[in-house]
Amino acid sequence: MGCSTSTSKFPPGHYSPCKNARLRFRPVHRDATPADHQDPDPGDDHPASRYEPVADGAPLLLSPPDALEEDHVIEPLHVRADARPRPDFLAGTKGFAIGGADADPLSGRTFETVDPVTGQPLATLGAAGPADVDAAVAVARRAFEDPAWAGIAPFRRTQLMLEVADVVETHAEELAVLESLEMGGPLTQTRWMIGHCVEVLRNHAGWPTKIYGRTAPAPGTQLQYTLRQPLGVVGAIAGRNGPLLQVSGL
Known part of the structure; x- marks a missing residue:
């Protein structure tokens, strides 16, 4: 199932990290329930190819394309959180890389970044403040002036x-x-x-x-x-x- 955070167009059949999820479209009459309709695979020339932001389990397809008749809408598509991959890299709290070494935020503050497809927490990251930026800039400045790089x-x-x-x-x-x-x-x-x-x-x-x-x-x-x-x-x-x-x- 294709997933995007901006309005764009992709052909049916594109895959995202959603496991075994294929992009499919189903026109549904506004006066009918989803159970009244079958779930066809429209093929690559189907006009329903618009995407809008997804958050907290919101529908993937939120507005009907102009090419569809006005009495049709696109049935919402959803992605299960457990169908998303979980790379090992996401485990633990991620700080900063400064001067070739791992560094924790000086304030000790962290925040959760969210998977925009499911709205579920993705990873815990260090929250950088002015002091962290100053520390990174100072290290970068020393490297910039060091003959080991400058020369x-x-x-x-x-x-x-x-x-x-x-x-x-x-x-x-x-x-x-x-x-x-x-x-x-x-x-x-x-x-x-x-x-x-x-x-x-x-x-x-x-x-x-x-x-x-x-x-x-x-x-x-x-x-x-x-x-x-x-x-x-x-x-x-x-x-x-x-x-x-x-x-x-x-």
């Missing part, structure tokens, strides 16, 4: 970024499932997103050896030029709608 040759930076892309590709299925559970997107969609994340990382990996400055017109006694340099370190909030893909593009 790396451009070609070596390319190699390291390609290694990151290889790791993401190796764990693509696991990451796609986690992305689907977190944001409610169909697994077919999140698989594409993780694949595109790998493409973005490999594209960026080619840039360290291709960033040039320019010389500017100047008097004969001067040499004027531009030099591209990174601005530094910031704390940013990435959207939950495909966070890994968004981070890969930063």
